Amino acid sequence: MxxxxxxxxxxxxxxxxxxxxxxxxxxxxxxxxxxxxxxxxxxxxxxxxxxxxxxxxxxxxxxxxxxxxxAPVSRKEFRELCEIVGALESLALQLSDAGYLRRLGPKLLRLARDFPDQVAEQQEIERHDDEWHDLLLSGCPNERLLDLITSVKAGMRRYAHLQAGDDAPLEREAAEHCRIAEALVEGDLPAATAALRDNWVNGMERMMSRLTE
Amino acid sequence: MxxxxxxxxxxxxxxxxxxxxxxxxxxxxxxxxxxxxxxxxxxxxxxxxxxxxxxxxxxxxxxxxxxxxxAPVSRKEFRELCEIVGALESLALQLSDAGYLRRLGPKLLRLARDFPDQVAEQQEIERHDDEWHDLLLSGCPNERLLDLITSVKAGMRRYAHLQAGDDAPLEREAAEHCRIAEALVEGDLPAATAALRDNWVNGMERMMSRLTE
DNA sequence: ATGTAATATTTTGTATTCATAGTGCAGAAT
DNA sequence: ATTCTGCACTATGAATACAAAATATTACAT
The missing domain is CATH 1.10.10.10 (Winged helix-like DNA-binding domain superfamily/Winged helix DNA-binding domain)
Structure with missing residues (x-):
């Protein structure tokens, strides 16, 4: 090594x-x-x-x-970043090999259901969420795109710790992941892509409602 | 000053x-x-x-x-970059104010028709093309997105001067710009977005066919 | 007491220096 | 003849030094 x-x-x-x-x-x-x-x-x-x-x-x-x-945080910038990452991840999913995604579906579903419970550290939740998305996109052949997503997400880290530890949003996040995974299991790529986009839009709104500012 | x-x-x-x-x-x-x-x-x-x-x-x-x-150039990377910029520009167009785009339509159409003729310098053509796209996206309120597009396009500059001075592709590029502009004049944003995406896909293929490598 | 100008201090922006990793070649050993 | 080792040289990576700009402080005038 x-x-x-x-x-x-x-x-x-x-x-x-x-x-x-x-x-x-x-x-x-x-x-x-x-x-x-x-x-x-x-x-x-x-x-x-x-x-x-x-x-x-x-x-x-x-x-x-x-x-x-x-850089100071703002609702406007957060919305902008969510729009960007939502579009980029959707693209990455669209470009992925359908067969690979289908095989990946069950694992993604399992992970989504095993979402860390409410008592977990905020950081732990973030990490789990990131890893789930990384796995979701692991079949994307466009390497530059994956790098770019990582880079844009770095800019979002400033917002992560602003999240108050609320329970309901967490469950909804997990539920949305399940929806995406289920669509993949069924081989319905357009549905999965749409669900992923929804996930980012909703995630943005969940966060926005908790950004007091 | x-x-x-x-x-x-x-x-x-x-x-x-x-x-x-x-x-x-x-x-x-x-x-x-x-x-x-x-x-x-x-x-x-x-x-x-x-x-x-x-x-x-x-x-x-x-x-x-x-x-x-x-960074060495490769067909794979060029394709990847086109996919990314195509998605990002499409998003930027979608987010733009419809009324603004409608007002912008005629100007874009005029510029597309005045595309520099074949004898112009390669660099001049590039610059004109860039400016046209910039104007097209000038109504996008997502500033981070515009910055990101600029940044990704910087990575594409390595490919610009590889283009051989061919005539036909130039006219097709201009024709596609006209299509986009016409859709905007008619207020048909989805059609414009689709045409923009096509423009990037086709532009990629035009370029690919000329990259000997 | 307050505002302003002059000066001191701090901090950044750039240049220079130092240390170490990479590269190529010559010569010895196999 | 070939391959390996050691050495010299070059280029990068990192630290330090210097210059310039921004900020803070103080003294003075109103």
């Missing part, structure tokens, strides 16, 4: 996203490069490289002379 | 894309950072920042210890 060797900037990027998931950063706050670099135990150079990458993904924004800061 | 003050990395990025359009870089070739930096008259730091941005957009790829290089 080859030992993992990745550029520092990528490791830093991942670590920053983890911290973001944990809610360590408040949206809209400036980033102090020297402070963050010393906190992470790296120099400013690879840190800035990671920040630039994240800015390209929309997680951060940069202003001349003012450095980087976490 | 305030004088333009942008980070060096962005100016460098733009300049590199310009050079790419001019065909200054062969796909698949490694980038020598010191050489390129001195050629541009900047230091390696902002250059590397620009390279990292371009890598995030898929224009370049980076390998640990081996630096950056222009």
């Amino acid at each position: 080859p030992i993992e060797r990745r550029p520092l900037r990528e490791q830093i990027r991942d670590e920053l996203l983890r911290k973001l998931d944990r809610g360590d950063f408040a949206a809209g706050t400036d980033i102090n490069e020297v402070a963050l670099a010393s906190e992470l135990g790296v120099s400013r150079t690879p840190l800035r490289e990671a920040l630039i990458t994240l800015a390209g993904e929309g997680v951060l924004e940069s202003n001349q002379g003012r450095g980087f800061r976490f | 305030p004088i333009e003050r942008r980070p060096l990395r962005e100016q460098i990025r733009d300049e590199l894309l310009r050079k790419l359009d001019r065909g200054d870089f062969a796909a698949g070739t490694d980038i020598n950072e010191v050489a390129l930096a001195s050629e541009l008259g900047v230091s390696r730091t902002p250059l590397r920042e620009a390279l990292i941005t371009l890598a995030g957009e898929g224009v370049l790829e980076s390998n640990q210890g081996r630096g950056f290089r222009f």
